Amino acid sequence: MRLASSAITVAALVLGFAAIAQQGGSGQSPAPAPAPNPTAPPARNALPQVDESALRYFASQGDTRRVNAEIARLRALYPNWNPPSDLSQLSSGGGQTPVDPIIDRLWELYREDKIADVRATIAERQSSDPNWQPPQELLIALESVEARRRLTNASDAGQWRTVLSVATETPALLTCANVDVMWRVAEAFAKTDQPNRARDVYTYLMTSCTNPGERLATLQKALEFLPTNQVTELLQHERKTGTEIDNFDSIREELARRRVEAASNDGKTTATPEDLAAVERLARGTEEAGPVLVLGWYNYHHGNPARALELFKTALDRKGGPKAAEGYAMSLRALERLVEAEAFAYEWREQAPENMKVYLDIATALLSQDPPPRLDARVVARIVPVVTGQRFPDGAQALGWYSYNTNQLQTARDWFRQALSWKPDDEPSAYGQALSTQRMNDRAGFNAIATQWRGRSERIADLADGTLRGQAAQPSLPATQQARTVEMTPAPRSVPAPVEEQPRVVVQRNTYQAEAAPMRETVVETRTTQGSAGGRRNCIMTRNAEGLSPDAALGLGWCLMEANRPLEAVNAFDQAVRRGSGRTREEAAYGKSLAYLRKNLTSEAAVAAAQAPQTGERRVELGASILTQRALAAYRDGRYTETLLALSERARLVPEQNDLMLIRGWSYFRMGRYDDARKVFKAVEKTGYSEEAAAGLNAILEVTSNVRQ
Template structure:
């Protein structure tokens, strides 16, 4: 029995024949003799090699009836096959030898694929007559059939090393008549991390085998198993001339589609005009939602939400399902059509988890608009039960602020309490609870929040110390009740219904919005700081309580303290500015405060500060992203991977995730044992550069999962 080689020897062997195939080039047939294992290339360019052993046997016996039956069978199997011309000579060569009925029976059984019975009959005959030997070609044919069965069964069951072992032991299988076997061997190489060997098998096949359908199918298989550069390299074997030229357009298109798909999820990647045109053509030529979605996301992530919206609409019409609905809602949100987004997302919320998520996000965004929007009662009435059922604390908090800003303090208090119940460490809700209990003269409630949060939240502590007067914002005029929210509240202690904001309050806040605002750039901040420093001179450095300062003086003092790098005191000054200043002052102070917190690496405080004053969309995005980056990195440094992912995901919602943060995401997944997710991320990064870092991650996964296998 031949010694079983390791996968590496096999690989070398296959590499050997592939290399030879390359040397001999397209159209040449025989590789040099003695190369292991000798593959049998097709006899000519268009004719597969057919097992003619049974046919030749019947011919040699002069059995015309069986010869004809066998020719018919082989023709059915191989349409391009033509019977050999030398059959009549064979018949003559049989001479006077009487046909052996047993051998005829064996060949018949073999033709009927009754291999076990052939073996059994041979054994029987040999038991009776130990000197008897079956025909050589029958034994070879049996070995081949058995090897092919084992190889096929092993491949169907994912036993890749067996596949390679059988192929090594029966190299005769690797011919153009057995393209299926070659495909399976190629896959076995890929599944055992030898993609170059996979490519070699495909290369051999494309250089030697003629059937255009099989050639195209080979590339389709390559698409599922090989990295794209290798697939692209295989395209060079396309035969553009000859009887049966290839048409690999579909493969090229698929590669283009994939490039656009990758770019569709990463705003840093740009797809070429040609690639985009391919996807456009796919959209025209099919009724599939797939390419429409790709182009939708591409536009969404490349600053064209209006076009994205149209495409997602088309995708919806083509039964694009939950993904299309998610995209449609996200595009509406990006277009700031929050009311439409909410109404649409509501219809889809139960269809998939991501649809529920976008609904909650959109509802939260809708409620958190500044100034508080005028909402139809039925909108609030449908948001509340979903938020309650999903226990989504962000939306509960948003309902709190919405109520607070529309002078429904009691309702606001209950929502803040609910939000805290769902997310105990939610400082912003705690602050809201402190504010509302204070406003309601609910001493017990107020003291309870303060007792719990004094050590963790400076602004709650200040509220308790009276340094930060409650009025976070001038409340608008008391709302007239527009409509009662239906009482269909879920069981648990849900806050009383939120009243929609009355239209009358609109004017007030809009006026505030039109005041001139401070443009936030690094240069502006620096200028503002140094101006403040020169205005206040030495007095800036003297520690003093900012309480009592007017809004503008407090603001100047805040910037000045930033200039001399005393951010915690700057926070107090900015707080005073927020409490007493005009709209413009408050906004600028809130920004200064969040910068102060960022400087101290107090990212969650920075986030709170950013939420304290009206922010334009761009500012929210810019500030939010940098806060979330800081928060993610801090969490990652401390080994809090779940929080890292939360922060990154939140960040990815507002700005695209760049590669370095993607790597952090990958490592976080890895640390949490989510290897599949980690692998996906690293692979994505690998495809966009950063290959070394990504490869390190992939190796780490392999190492961990390899260890865990047994």
């Protein structure tokens, strides 16, 4: 072991800190200063004059650990010095001058770590004999112990720059004999934003120190303070041969777990099969919930909620607590099992803020289904106090739409008002209040709402102008609901009651109804029986596609599509895409695209379509479907230029159907391009859509007549 050169190397590393401290921790590394040598260097080939009194004393006491530590220290200070081959020479004095008994006493106190007593004894002896001097090695040893104590105390107190200053002043500490000191120096570098210097210290320990336990502990320390890639680099120093072989498997498993955990929070980052297998082994080899939770979140964020549900259930069984419950409830929601999700999330809602947020999110989604679900009165009764207690405007809005769609207009208006009291600028709630008030024939109330919101809501202005009278299409709720812990407030005076019959709102026709009609009538035609060989198959019980062959996964995907469970079908098709080849892979990519289109996930459908080559016919079919959905989405959002662009691109693939031509016409109308709109409506009129086309032409006539007047 080349302790001398190694000590000088790491000392030089630490001594560079002084310049860095003056620069405010900029991270720039000046040229390292040489390690100080407390004695003048001996002439070439001359033996150094070394005080071996400490070494002699520890040998006489049979203290092997102290002997080895002293040898390491002396080698670091005197590179040309070598210890006697026979340490018994030291214990007997080795023919050297007899040692003063006071020296033995001082070393004994030092050995007992009574540093204050050593200093007191030295002072006492010098007071009686001013010419007496203690051994230089003892003084150096005392300074080293005192420096180590100062460094340790500073480290424990989080005074990281003091740690580095002490290390700079006492480079003799920086050897494998003081591994704990080296760990603290590395931590100080990390805590002062110098990760590369921390890495250098850990590298020195891995290349110079031999104790297997300390080497493993060094990597464990590095895991805490270094990025994953730098810890991975340290693994190259693993000793695989010799008498002391390293076993760093636990470090590799932890690194794999961290990489999978990072990927579990980012659906765009995919973990390697090797890392996933390592975490699977960790999960099987322990009863702790941690590794299972990592796998659960990875599967959830990578589109496999069915597998995630299984893993979160295992984590719950292992007492994974609120985080496991959060994942379980979110997986149920992703699988569209909203009734189960609401009941489960309700039981965990008070355990953590995240659990309350998930419950409110699920309850809102449950109430917002179209058509409205048949909910037990107890379900609504337990949702209401949570929504009001949390003052959650999106939940109040959802209760409003649930009441509205079940024809409970007074209750609906109360809930929309409640939502607005918590979030005064919530336009969807104001729109719901306006619709409810209008349906109740409360003209004064409706006029008050219209006056307040006319300048902020085009929809409410249209209602007031009579252009959308009676139209009760429910707007989309906000995608993100944030739970808030605030004071309890009373619920609105009415609570939605269970309804046996749930009538849908009747849409009355009017001059402008045809403008909205295409949005209701246009559908993306997708075939869901591709690959079916024997009619409708039974896939009521969800199976995990991971263990299926590519062909079996493909069959499961089509079955789930027939059962109108597209998100589960995506997982099955994805398995067939990953593991299949040829025709199977092509069919799976096609099915995955259709599944995403079924859920209006246009971008995901486009990506899925590119995962495997498709026939020309299918490329056209998928391209037209994707562009149709993009046009519809843009039209719904009032992005009429994007609507026209998507329709024009679609028209290059397939002829434009009448309902999409109507959308084109109304887009021109909304943009004020009345001549273009008139041409489109007249073209539609010739195809037999005379009533819808006439509505558009009449609207153009009304607008242009008003302009001329």
